[in-house]
Amino acid sequence: MVKGEQLYEGKAKKVFATEDPALLIVSYKDDATAFNGQKRGTIRGKGVINNQMSNALMRRLEEAGIPTHFVRELNERETLVKKVTIVPLEVIVRNRSAGSFARRYGVEEGIVFSSPTIEFSYKNDALEDPLINSYHAVALGLATEAEIETIKEYSFRINDLLKAFWAECGVTLVDFKLEFGRLADGTIVLADEISPDTCRLWDSETGEKLDKDRFRRDLGGVEEAYQEIMRRLRRQMTSEEK
Numbered sequence: 001m002v003k004g005e006q007l008y009e010g011k012a013k014k015v016f017a018t019e020d021p022a023l024l025i026v027s028y029k030d031d032a033t034a035f036n037g038q039k040r041g042t043i044r045g046k047g048v049i050n051n052q053m054s055n056a057l058m059r060r061l062e063e064a065g066i067p068t069h070f071v072r073e074l075n076e077r078e079t080l081v082k083k084v085t086i087v088p089l090e091v092i093v094r095n096r097s098a099g100s101f102a103r104r105y106g107v108e109e110g111i112v113f114s115s116p117t118i119e120f121s122y123k124n125d126a127l128e129d130p131l132i133n134s135y136h137a138v139a140l141g142l143a144t145e146a147e148i149e150t151i152k153e154y155s156f157r158i159n160d161l162l163k164a165f166w167a168e169c170g171v172t173l174v175d176f177k178l179e180f181g182r183l184a185d186g187t188i189v190l191a192d193e194i195s196p197d198t199c200r201l202w203d204s205e206t207g208e209k210l211d212k213d214r215f216r217r218d219l220g221g222v223e224e225a226y227q228e229i230m231r232r233l234r235r236q237m238t239s240e241e242k
């Protein structure tokens with residue numbers, strides 16, 4: 001697949017056209033940002049890890065019946081995906097309190113919820129991705145009611161699948177962010193990425209953070225945490241093959 005014109009450069013990835021108008025190439029960078037771009041840095045090797053992790057997880061989700069944009073991994077940093085029109089909602093699923101949830105409601109991090117929660121942010125950098133409810137999303141024409149129902153159903157199924165997988169790796173899936181998009185025929189599919197940039201992943205025994213919070217909160221050992229979480233994913237996948 002020949003890489004065409006660069007269509008977009010985001011904070012963590014570049015997006016390229018291909019000779020097939022229905023397909024794109026995404027290229028993962030080592031650049032890291034937090035707090036809506038105010039904090040910037042580099043996490044060496046992150047692009048490779050996020051690309052490979054996201055692809056491995058999306059492949060599993062596909063096998064379990066969740067449609068995704070994933071087509072084929074091209075190399076360490078680049079993947080061929082189905083082009084979608086992104087639904088401009090960040091879909092956040094939580095199993096425990098952390099981050100903005102803990103801040104907003106004045107609770108400690110790590111409280112285990114009796115059932116998972118879901119929320120949406122309006123994906124809009126100028127507005128700093130404000131929290132939005134599903135009625136407002138429909139009123140703004142961001143998605144239809146039926147699309148939001150589909151997105152919710154997929155998101156909770158994805159949570160069940162990922163939570164179980166990470167538990168096998170000795171990791172607690174605290175929360176994560178998903179993005180969905182529409183194919184040309186309107187089908188909703190999971191897009192973007194699933195990685196330590198977009199998930200909170202804690203060691204099940206020690207509670208050690210193995211995700212982007214190490215960068216956001218200046219905890220040190222950022223590159224090592226990304227390597228450790230990838231090592232666990234690989235070990236689990238290898239043990240399943242045997």
Ligand code: ADP
Binds near residue numbers: 009084086179192193
């Ligand atoms: P940001 O735009 O937030 O800086 P990235 O650096 O990750 O984020 O850039 C990747 C962009 O590509 C995001 O805006 C994301 O919504 C978009 N995207 C992800 N998957 C697809 C896809 N399959 N088709 C079209 N756009 C996609």
Ligand code: UDP
Binds near residue numbers: 092175199212
């Ligand atoms: N998240 C993300 N992109 C964003 C905002 C959040 O990937 O723009 C992820 C984040 O990594 C965490 C989850 O969504 O796994 C919930 O984030 P939260 O709302 O707690 O935000 P934060 O603490 O980053 O303000």
